[in-house]
Amino acid sequence: MKHAPSVFAESPMLPLADVTPVTLDRDEVEIVTAKPTSSKGKIPSYLADHRKRLRHRFLTGGAAAMPDYEILELTLFRVIPRQDVKPLARQLIETFGDLNGVLAAPLARLQRVEGVGPAVALELKVMETVTHRMARAKVMQRHVISSWDAVLDYCHTVMAHRDTEQFRVLFLDRKNVLIVDEEQSSGTVDHVPVYPREVVKRALEVNASSLILVHNHPSGDPTPSNEDIAMTNQISDAAMALGITLHDHLIIGRSRELSFKAQGLI
Structure with missing residues (x-):
């Protein structure tokens, strides 16, 4: 969101009617409105530790044993960085059956799942395209x-x-x-x-x-x-x-x- 330059001494305050509203997508709203856990707005230590453990397991050869919802969590970390995404990952798997079903789901159906905004839907469809192109190659x-x-x-x-x-x-x-x-x-x-x-x-x-x-x-x-x-x-x-x-x-x-x-x- 852009902030007006500091010109209060030179210019009168603009009327509210002249202020252009800014629209955030759902994921951005969730991040902006999430209650900070410290003065610096860091994510809770338990959540940071959980994400660190998942990444470590993935990078040290444990990916094959990870359930679909955990692979989905790793993907959602990048889009929703300050919230626990495990409930959303589980809900997506429950709704569409497995990871392939989530990625193949039509955009409209994805966005009917509570917590899936435009940014999450885009990330999932990009993943789908990557998997298709890798298989095709x-x-x-x-x-x-x-x-x-x-x-x-x-x-x-x-x-x-x-x-x-x-x-x-x-x-x-x-x-x-x-x-x-x-x-x-x-x-x-x-x-x-x-x-x-x-x-x-x-x-x-x-x-x-x-x-x-x-x-x-x-x-x-x-x-x-x-x-x-x-x-x-x-x-x-x-x-x-x-x-x-x-x-x-x-x-x-x-x-x-x-x-x-x-x-x-x-």
């Missing part, structure tokens, strides 16, 4: 068959916790190297529009020799519907007519995936 420009586990991890990271269906296509070159990964469409909780002609057209544009289709089921059950099977067959037929191979169609659930090829559906 492990599969782009790599041989898909020899990197299959990384492909599955990427698909789960990006799609498993979405609350609406998303349809993606992985475009491969003649050596089965992933050259393009694109979201083709998104839909509702149980439907996503797919246009076989657009999929094949895009394959020609990027000079792809083969495809892998991927979409998610927000219900968590990756069992394909009759519509899923029919759509896959349409794309396979259209691609085959142009010399393009459909390797597989993956349906991503919350904890597992289904492969059309493994199930004999392709």
Whole structure:
């Protein structure tokens, strides 16, 4: 917040109507209004010790054993530096299931959680973007068959916790190297529009020799519907007519995936 320069001797006091109000987001208000614990406004010693212990465990190899809410605490420290963020971290995990669910939650749903203001929501969405890009970097420009586990991890990271269906296509070159990964469409909780002609057209544009289709089921059950099977067959037929191979169609659930090829559906 800006303060007026010290000109009281030279200028009369401004009327209240001329003062421009300043809006703080919720997190800033929480920090500003938090009751200081000393004349210097330092955080309580027990809270500082707790944060120090968490950071130490994380940095000395204990991250793998830390529960999701503690990893979330470490993230929230930076945004809400003078408050105990454990209750908020626990509430977020309880609301969205796990850390992946928190990061994948839509912005509007995040901000409905008490204590999540614009700054916290932004931090969480930045974390989500970082995780997606790291997972994607492990599969782009790599041989898909020899990197299959990384492909599955990427698909789960990006799609498993979405609350609406998303349809993606992985475009491969003649050596089965992933050259393009694109979201083709998104839909509702149980439907996503797919246009076989657009999929094949895009394959020609990027000079792809083969495809892998991927979409998610927000219900968590990756069992394909009759519509899923029919759509896959349409794309396979259209691609085959142009010399393009459909390797597989993956349906991503919350904890597992289904492969059309493994199930004999392709």
